Amino acid sequence: MGYRNIVKDDDPMKTLHKKCRPVTEFNQKLWDLLDDMADTMYQAEGVGLAGPQVGYLRRVFVIDVGEGLIEFINPEILETSGEQDGNEGCLSFPGEYGMVIRPNYVKMRAQDREGNWFEVEGEELFARAMCHENDHLDGIVFKERAYRMLEEDEY
Ligand code: ZN
Numbered sequence: 001m002g003y004r005n006i007v008k009d010d011d012p013m014k015t016l017h018k019k020c021r022p023v024t025e026f027n028q029k030l031w032d033l034l035d036d037m038a039d040t041m042y043q044a045e046g047v048g049l050a051g052p053q054v055g056y057l058r059r060v061f062v063i064d065v066g067e068g069l070i071e072f073i074n075p076e077i078l079e080t081s082g083e084q085d086g087n088e089g090c091l092s093f094p095g096e097y098g099m100v101i102r103p104n105y106v107k108m109r110a111q112d113r114e115g116n117w118f119e120v121e122g123e124e125l126f127a128r129a130m131c132h133e134n135d136h137l138d139g140i141v142f143k144e145r146a147y148r149m150l151e152e153d154e155y
């Protein structure tokens with residue numbers, strides 16, 4: 001078990017705004033990182049956490065929307081459809097929420113921690129989380145996608 005500091009937007013290195021490189025080594029170091037990312041996400045009560053949010057500029061994120069933990073390494077979006085309009089937050093932007101339109105259905109492929117490719121599809125919150133976390137790998141944060149940020153009395 002290990003907890004990592006979650007990078008916030010005031011980070012002078014602008015870590016959250018950098019494009020991540022692919023993961024090339026599937027080794028103990030990656031597995032330790034993935035374990036720590038899951039611990040950190042659960043402790044912070046989030047549903048997803050991406051590499052750059054713990055200062056790791058590689059294409060990796062974890063998601064658990066209540067259906068179990070999934071680790072995504074070098075993910076790619078294969079297919080999207082529909083639309084959902086809803087509020088979104090981010091562990092790197094505590095206390096900030098915004099309205100973001102996302103596809104309602106997303107199909108991705110990614111590698112697991114051993115390097116094996118798998119496909120996964122999801123709707124609603126799961127689809128939203130996959131898009132949000134995948135954006136992090138390209139240095140895009142949800143505030144750049146939000147068409148309106150919420151006021152405090154709207155949470
Ligand atoms: Zn986020």
